[in-house]
Amino acid sequence: MHSVTIVEATVSKNLIKNGSSGHVIGIRCTPRNTKEEICYFASITVAADGCKSNIRSDFIPRQVQVKSHFFGLELIDTKMPLKNHGIVILSNRAPVLIYQIGTHETRALVDIQGKPPSQTDGSLKSYMLGTVLPTLPEEVRPSFRKAVEDSKSIRSMPNSFLPPTMNKTPGLILVGDSMNMRHPLTGGGMTVAFNDVVLLRDLLADVEDLNDSDLVLDKLAEFHWRRRSLTSVVNILAQALYSLFAADDENLKVLQKGCFAYFQMGGLCIDHPVGLLSGMLRRPLVLYSHFFAVAFYSIWIMFKSANPLLWPVCILRSFMVFYTACVVILPYIWAEQQC
Structure with a gap:
């Protein structure tokens, strides 16, 4: 594009800020093959420096x-x-x-x-x-x-796992893995990133003056809550599936076995999870309902495969399996609701 200039450079961690207001007004960087630092100024700086972001720590309090x-x-x-x-x-x-x-x-x-x-x-x-x-x-x-x-x-x-955080710094937008990460097992990172780009484009399209920090911050607050219909599904599913796939205790193994048996039933039992995984189905409540359906189905399979004489033990263990399912998913649901 004729209006885009690409510069290969290493960006300094210390962004340029307005000393009185704290607004981010640009970056310092060192271009390739030189040692001389130069500055670029803009109404909005977009930081997309990935999972090892050196900018994130100054603006996001949450730890990776x-x-x-x-x-x-x-x-x-x-x-x-x-x-x-x-x-x-x-x-x-x-x-x-x-x-x-x-x-x-x-x-x-x-x-x-x-x-x-x-x-x-x-x-x-x-x-x-x-x-x-x-x-x-x-x-x-x-x-x-x-x-x-x-x-x-x-x-x-x-x-890495990093819950989403609302952009609250005037003049700066963190996107992609700089702002929000989930386990890459499901390959959901680019799905979230591209969705964020499209959503930001639409929200900022009617902002005539990007120097209007109050309006831009209002748009970023709206961005934070509107993105959840997709990103919370991808983020929670990635973390939950990894917990089941990497099952390291007996209760998780019960859930793992039940999860695959649930998928094998076909129909909505596989169509909905695949739709959630691909980002085509953007309904968090569908994810929650299927997850707990897997938990109950796992418990049923545990009873089905056990000797009837052991059912009293299974009754006690079923509470532990359900508790484990709650421990797997509820912290991530809570993390997605925070600012």
Whole structure:
């Protein structure tokens, strides 16, 4: 576009502010191949510097939660169990996500909870080959082993959660992962980001003077609440599904088993979750109703598969399973309602 100038530069954490009002009025940055810092000024500065934002901490009080990391490998000419499908492999540990990204290339993302093994002493490769490899489908193992053995350094990224926060700083808009993150297992990040861009475009379209900070802040408050119909669904679903897929206690495993059995019933039991996951169905109440339907269905399956003599134990355990379901989803529902 003739009205857009692209400059490649490193932006300083310290944005330029009006000393008396605190308004953000621009940025300091250092262009590539130079050491001289230059400044750009604007009515509104949009910060979209991702999950490792160096700007966020000065404007958002909430802390990023990191419970696991994805370690990525590129598999060459691997044979997929289901062609043209992504697969999630579940075991007694965190999930592994595998999907094709090119004619010959397939990406494998290994989720590791807590502090990951070290790469420098070979612990990470040993973990990949000794712990992760045996859980993979037979046809994937040769290319996975080769990718691990050939890699000099396996790249990683934190799997972060950051609830949305209302933009309250005059002259600044935080978007994308700078402002709001969820576990990337469901791939919902770009869905949320593009939705935010379209919504901001529509809300700011009738603002004739972007220097009118009060009007812009009113629009950003409206943006915060209107985006929830989509983003709360994507955010909560991502966190809840990850909790079930990475089940690390017996109650979560009951919910995990019930979740897949629920999907296998077909009809609305799969159509609605897929619609929610894709961002096509923007109804948080539908998400909540299906989640608790999964919880009750999981309890029913637990009774169905147990010896009738153990039903008294199942009655007691059913309360723990339902409590676990509440612990999984309610904190994220609450986080989405905050400013």
